[in-house]
Amino acid sequence: MSGTLTVLRAGPRVTVQDSGRPGWLEYGVSRGGAADRLALAEGAALLGQGADLAAVEMAGMGGEFQANNDLRIALTGAPMRASIDGAAVAWNASYLLPAGARLAIGMARSGSFGYLHVGGGIETPELLGARSAHLAGGIGTPLAEGEVLETGPDSGRTTGLGLAPENRFEGGTVRVVPSLQTALFPQAELSRFEQSTFRRGARGNRMGVPLEGSGVGFRPEGARTVVSEVIVPGDIQVTGDGTPYVLLSECQTTGGYPRIGTVLPCDLPVLAQAAAGVALKFRFIALEEAVALERAEAERRKGLGSLCFPLIRDPRTMSNLLSYQLISGAIAGEDDVV
Amino acid sequence: MTEVSTAPPLTEVRTVGVDGMLVSFGSRLSEPANRAALAFRAALAEESWDGVEEVSTSLVSAYVRFDLRYLDHAGLRARLGALLAQRDWYAAALPRQRRLWRIPAVFGTELAPQLPQAAEAAGMTEAEAVASLSAARVRVQTIGFAPGQPYLGELPEAWDIPRQTQLTTRIPEGALAVAIRQLVLFSVATPTGWMHAGQTAVRLFHPDAEEPFLLRPGDEVQFTPVTPEELQGLRRDPLGGAKGEALT
Numbered sequence: 001m002s003g004t005l006t007v008l009r010a011g012p013r014v015t016v017q018d019s020g021r022p023g024w025l026e027y028g029v030s031r032g033g034a035a036d037r038l039a040l041a042e043g044a045a046l047l048g049q050g051a052d053l054a055a056v057e058m059a060g061m062g063g064e065f066q067a068n069n070d071l072r073i074a075l076t077g078a079p080m081r082a083s084i085d086g087a088a089v090a091w092n093a094s095y096l097l098p099a100g101a102r103l104a105i106g107m108a109r110s111g112s113f114g115y116l117h118v119g120g121g122i123e124t125p126e127l128l129g130a131r132s133a134h135l136a137g138g139i140g141t142p143l144a145e146g147e148v149l150e151t152g153p154d155s156g157r158t159t160g161l162g163l164a165p166e167n168r169f170e171g172g173t174v175r176v177v178p179s180l181q182t183a184l185f186p187q188a189e190l191s192r193f194e195q196s197t198f199r200r201g202a203r204g205n206r207m208g209v210p211l212e213g214s215g216v217g218f219r220p221e222g223a224r225t226v227v228s229e230v231i232v233p234g235d236i237q238v239t240g241d242g243t244p245y246v247l248l249s250e251c252q253t254t255g256g257y258p259r260i261g262t263v264l265p266c267d268l269p270v271l272a273q274a275a276a277g278v279a280l281k282f283r284f285i286a287l288e289e290a291v292a293l294e295r296a297e298a299e300r301r302k303g304l305g306s307l308c309f310p311l312i313r314d315p316r317t318m319s320n321l322l323s324y325q326l327i328s329g330a331i332a333g334e335d336d337v338v
Numbered sequence: 339m340t341e342v343s344t345a346p347p348l349t350e351v352r353t354v355g356v357d358g359m360l361v362s363f364g365s366r367l368s369e370p371a372n373r374a375a376l377a378f379r380a381a382l383a384e385e386s387w388d389g390v391e392e393v394s395t396s397l398v399s400a401y402v403r404f405d406l407r408y409l410d411h412a413g414l415r416a417r418l419g420a421l422l423a424q425r426d427w428y429a430a431a432l433p434r435q436r437r438l439w440r441i442p443a444v445f446g447t448e449l450a451p452q453l454p455q456a457a458e459a460a461g462m463t464e465a466e467a468v469a470s471l472s473a474a475r476v477r478v479q480t481i482g483f484a485p486g487q488p489y490l491g492e493l494p495e496a497w498d499i500p501r502q503t504q505l506t507t508r509i510p511e512g513a514l515a516v517a518i519r520q521l522v523l524f525s526v527a528t529p530t531g532w533m534h535a536g537q538t539a540v541r542l543f544h545p546d547a548e549e550p551f552l553l554r555p556g557d558e559v560q561f562t563p564v565t566p567e568e569l570q571g572l573r574r575d576p577l578g579g580a581k582g583e584a585l586t
Contacts, residue, residue, distance in 0.1 A: 025394035137485045230401040232355045254482035262355040
């Protein structure tokens, strides 16, 4: 059944995101889409639906939402405090949000981007073939109080599932492959890059994140200006002062700064989710190894549904037990969840 | 430099990230390399090989993003090589259905405060700079960085001036900026190292329109000087006074 989700209150950077709009690079529009694509796959697994459906992305802070009909929801990405009509609910899980109930989502406890998925997906109008807001490119706007979002028809019934998330909210070491201009950097600079521990800078957003704390900036050999070439998410661009800057989903499409390497797409969620100040390291790997890792990750994401497990609710912790519609959290017998 | 650029330019196939390849037609901007990139991208789009997800161009190169489940680097490299060998891409014609756009612009004044600085760098008076920039018929060499944003060239040699090392914090939408024998017409407000010499009222990207992008690679553009008052009047026009006519 289709319905609506009303935004009662929203943090400053809450947007609708899907897997983005490929096909417009030639016209200067980067693919965009969810900053943490793995979160889209996790939400899809929890709700047993396609990963191409749109969700609500919440940068740092969530909001309050209300559905006009009973609505299946799932919460993924950066863990945030969440409650339904005042009762706390765990992150990385699916629920039935009863019609009229208030879903409140607070600050991220770690990481940067939390996601609210709904059964049937968010069905705002498509622009250039996708629903994703691309704020840097002037497509769409952040969600605001009072906005009413259409939700798509939902044929699924299962709720009350959990999924252990890949931990990508505390930084760590990410893998990179050589990029178009890696060879412009002397080997000593590349080694120093691999040995450095960076901190994610405070200015980061959906376009990219600066890497600070390496001391001296990184310098390519010879001329600093290279001919402007295509940019892909994950590219680590080294700006004029030598600060590396990792580009994310909403990056520009071309650039003339040299790039020291490119983060693997499967490791990019670690960059997107790193909160300001979190420690990050980089390790070069061979292209062949990267291809194998990407293929394996694509397979793993397809199989996430089988890793979902039923949430066990302890009635003793449910103060308002009688008001619960207990059956809604149960698993419909015909759904294959294990 | 002249000797180097008259030698046959080098074609190179390289990887981009984990799932992309780039066919470069030169290491610096030249008119044949730009034409080759545009023609090669058009040919790739026509071929539409299974597993190719997206093709695009920047100034002198064509980019292919592919699905690792259906294609591998060796296979794609072989196919790109075969397509490259099919013809002399540097001699390719410009894209079809090109148009000439005349776009009103204010040069200088507080709307485009870096005209004096740009003129000086080019060794011209301000009047000479305005005459030179408005006489030039420049071509959309590529669209990139931001939605619908053209890189226009090539300007007379006097305009081979460097980008500023100190970035301008915020250049407004519709700004016309100059450096390295090119003009950029900005489609979004952004920091930049290009010098802000003109200001237009044109909106290059209309996300909800049937034709979202005003310009296409290969189109030609000429900027017509207007006064700040005239530009103010043009701001009510969704095209900012831009007028297009068919070239081919």
